[in-house]
Amino acid sequence: MTLDRIKRGQRCRILSLPSESIRAQALRFGIAEGEIVTCSEVIPGGPVIISKNHQEIAIGRGLARQIEVEGSI
Template sequence: MTLDRMKRGQRCRILSIPSELVRAQALRFGIAEGEVVTCCEVVPAGPVVISKNRQEIAIGRGLARQIEVEGSF
């Protein structure tokens, strides 16, 4: 499943982040492969907002479509 298919309130584990550039940017926010995050909001035709450790991050829909995640926790 990909990050853009998550529903509000679901928790998931990030399995893969597509490119080195995106991975480096995600690491700055403390998001890496294997991390468990919570989907806070899915804006229609807009970004997916995730949270980890009380920090919320908006990820563009196109990028969220490329990030593989593992089900609900």
């Protein structure tokens, strides 16, 4: 499953990030493969907002389609 398919309030584990540059950017926000995040909001046609450690991060829909997750954690 990909990040763009999760629902609001659902927790998921990040399985893979699409590239080294995206992985480096995600690490700056404390998100790496294996991390568990919660979907705070899904904007129709817009970004997916995830939260971890009281921090919310908006991830564009195109990028969210490339991030593999394991849902319902």
